[in-house]
Amino acid sequence: MKSLFFNFVLLAGSMHTLGNDVQAGVVSFGYGANQFNMEFVTIGSPGNAADTTGAPNPSGSVGYVYGIGKYEVSEDMIDKYNASQPGGVLQITKDTRGPNKPATSVSWNEAARFVNWLNTSTGGFAAYKFDQTSTGVNDDIIKWAIGNTADYDPSNPLRSKRATYSLPSMDEWYKAAYFNPSSSSYYDYTTGSNTAPTAVASGDGTGINGNNEVVYQGQAGPAEVNQAGGLSPYGVMGLGGNVWEWEESFYNSIDRGVRGSFWDGFAFYSTAMSRGYGNPSAENYTFGFRVAALSPPAEVPEPSTMAIFSLGALSLAYRARRKTKT
Numbered sequence: 001m002k003s004l005f006f007n008f009v010l011l012a013g014s015m016h017t018l019g020n021d022v023q024a025g026v027v028s029f030g031y032g033a034n035q036f037n038m039e040f041v042t043i044g045s046p047g048n049a050a051d052t053t054g055a056p057n058p059s060g061s062v063g064y065v066y067g068i069g070k071y072e073v074s075e076d077m078i079d080k081y082n083a084s085q086p087g088g089v090l091q092i093t094k095d096t097r098g099p100n101k102p103a104t105s106v107s108w109n110e111a112a113r114f115v116n117w118l119n120t121s122t123g124g125f126a127a128y129k130f131d132q133t134s135t136g137v138n139d140d141i142i143k144w145a146i147g148n149t150a151d152y153d154p155s156n157p158l159r160s161k162r163a164t165y166s167l168p169s170m171d172e173w174y175k176a177a178y179f180n181p182s183s184s185s186y187y188d189y190t191t192g193s194n195t196a197p198t199a200v201a202s203g204d205g206t207g208i209n210g211n212n213e214v215v216y217q218g219q220a221g222p223a224e225v226n227q228a229g230g231l232s233p234y235g236v237m238g239l240g241g242n243v244w245e246w247e248e249s250f251y252n253s254i255d256r257g258v259r260g261s262f263w264d265g266f267a268f269y270s271t272a273m274s275r276g277y278g279n280p281s282a283e284n285y286t287f288g289f290r291v292a293a294l295s296p297p298a299e300v301p302e303p304s305t306m307a308i309f310s311l312g313a314l315s316l317a318y319r320a321r322r323k324t325k326t
Helices: 075-083 108-120 170-178
Strands: 005-007 015-018 021-029 036-043 066-069 244-250 256-259 275-278
Touching: 036 075, 036 170, 066 170, 075 108, 170 244, 170 256
Parallel strands: 021 066
Antiparallel strands: 005 275, 015 021, 021 036, 036 066, 244 256, 256 275
């Protein structure tokens, strides 16, 4: 296991759409006893300006609408993925704290395998390319070849442009965490505030300090994924505290970025100014992840193979002070 360093400077369910862009919805993955739902939140305001005060600099500008998991990936989801693997191959190892706890000690490579399965099990295309001779779940990926016009994206050679689900890129994660669509500005913390949040053992943003609560700073362990503290301005839970989350993006030529701090971290670690990293094969007990939902121009499963889920309209009305930095 590599040490963490810090930079201080559905069968598929339906999703509501706007054009080709993925929006909020609940998607079902797996089959029978191994079926689970994943809820996605719309991250709108495409083409937003980047934040020029965070790390790295600039960060957070995304030119398209996308979805991001409202909650971190849970142990139960990984267990059901493992049970769905034919012949028991490509099993993902993780810590065992409880079915609704965030899945930790999952490497970047293992998270990429999980995301690929979300795509292929719903009739889509893998996001990440593993060598065809690869037999280990924690083997490294390779970049899509330039000549593969169906998958290669020059702006992001790690991710197939046909993928529906992926790990969130650095900018996708940053925008979901710190950007306020109501004021088109950024906050220091993931709770829609420039004031350090209150440390709690668990909560859903309805405690004494409301949304400005985060699971961090001396807690005994992570909270359940739906009790991981206050929401971001977009309505995403647990982006600050609880567990570090893998980014899809490189931190340097080898390592991948992680963001958000963890249950025993300091407040600063969850700010827009802090970003950590880890080797893609590292299985760290504080590392978890969440999933992004994209909008590929690809075929979808026939309606007869879909389980349709209805979802009420998601309110994106927020009252928050405009972020100011000096």
